[in-house]
Amino acid sequence: MWQLNLPLYDFRIKTQNNKTYIWDSQRKKFVLCTPEEWVRQNFIRYLIEEKKYPAGYIAIEQQLNLNGMNKRCDAVIYNEQAEALVIVELKAPSVKITQQTFDQAAVYNSKLKVSYLIISNGLTHYCCWVDSIHSKYIFHQEIPDYTTL
Numbered sequence: 001m002w003q004l005n006l007p008l009y010d011f012r013i014k015t016q017n018n019k020t021y022i023w024d025s026q027r028k029k030f031v032l033c034t035p036e037e038w039v040r041q042n043f044i045r046y047l048i049e050e051k052k053y054p055a056g057y058i059a060i061e062q063q064l065n066l067n068g069m070n071k072r073c074d075a076v077i078y079n080e081q082a083e084a085l086v087i088v089e090l091k092a093p094s095v096k097i098t099q100q101t102f103d104q105a106a107v108y109n110s111k112l113k114v115s116y117l118i119i120s121n122g123l124t125h126y127c128c129w130v131d132s133i134h135s136k137y138i139f140h141q142e143i144p145d146y147t148t149l
Contacts, residue, residue, distance in 0.1 A: 035094060
């Protein structure tokens with residue numbers, strides 16, 4: 001698998017018809033293990049195990065309808081009141097994080113109105129607080145624990 005800038009985790013992996021699948025504990029099924037999926041599985045485990053994000057508050061591939069088009073956030077994290085709190089946008093390790101990546105998350109946020117955006121390619125991680133009053137982002141040095149959001 002791909003080396004990431006995250007702790008090492010054990011996963012259930014299987015090969016079928018020359019394709020590798022990884023068990024997604026959030027969706028309760030095996031999914032094709034693409035480079036982006038590898039990042040998603042590792043990053044979600046990082047949020048749950050290291051940053052104490054409640055697994056039950058994380059929605060994977062959250063579908064949104066934006067101007068009549070169906071879009072999917074890689075992950076959305078909710079609070080106890082089922083209000084969207086964080087959009088997580090993930091890319092494959094080979095994909096450079098650019099302004100376009102942040103723009104993609106911002107488009108999703110036009111619908112969800114979250115307080116935080118997290119963007120990662122498994123190697124580089126960004127977290128920012130969305131200052132909607134002044135229309136700017138305040139970047140954090142690290143991903144905050146769930147209790148500090």
